[in-house]
Amino acid sequence: MSDLSVSHLLGIKNLTTEDIHLIFKTAEQFKEVINRPIKKVPSLRDITVANLFFENSTRTRLSFEIAEKRLSADVVNFSAAQSSVKKGETLIDTVNNILAMKVDMVVMRHSHPGAAHFLSQHVDASIINAGDGAHEHPTQALLDAFSMQSALQSDIKGAKVAIIGDILHSRVALSNIFCLQKLGAEVMVCGPQTLIPKHMPEMGVLVETNVDKALAWADVANMLRVQHERMNLPYFPTLREYVTHYGVTMERLEALPKVPVIMHPGPINRGVEITSEVADSKHSIILQQVENGVAIRMAVLYLLAAKRTMNFTA
């Protein structure tokens, strides 16, 4: 198979396992490109990509912009904070105005689950979901799984992956679960019971509330931050108690017979879900995740642009 089954990347749920393998294979080639002295290729020349960020982002926004520029696309950036959204303009009006300027692809982050899907129903451009509320963050899951594969130096099939932290408010958790299960990994979520959605067992996901047991079980531990900004209720008594029960420290890791690979999608709350010592240790692949993010996003942009060309010429 040489093309994606989808015309937009709205979530991992819509991808086939073959799509994921194709994205990884393409990302391997782009990883080689971005490590050359001349890092740019002409693959997206004459393609205009708009990065529409209605919600804050550091890594995803910069990573997409670098990926687009490495592929020689024309790039426009939009941030809601400096836009007419503040004057009451609707999402569809904002996007239609941008598309009237002949944009081919849109990378969008929005606080509403389903915003990227809504857009894909109303505009002609190819849409990439860069995070929609607490729903999905597909490129994060792809770069996480790609990084795990590289760290484990093997296929993910059969690997034990614990996702630890605030699962309830996390789009990264849901996309990771879909992606890892499609690749044949065993997935466990760990955190306070109040931060674990009730439907996890129905999805075939193991649930553990003891972080030491989760770390002892796992080949990989993907640490998630507590998303205070999405909480309208107190989900645990105090932050200090959370750190005591769920914070990953060197002491906790040193007590294990085998230390799992430590991952974090960022932004990190150092000293809360993970100490600086752990984040910067030899067990952590956090910066490799960031590097792989550019290659994965180049692959997604490239494959969707190829699909778009095919759809136009068919």
Ligand code: CP
């Ligand atoms: N991992 C991630 O999505 O980070 P940003 O919110 O900084 O984009």
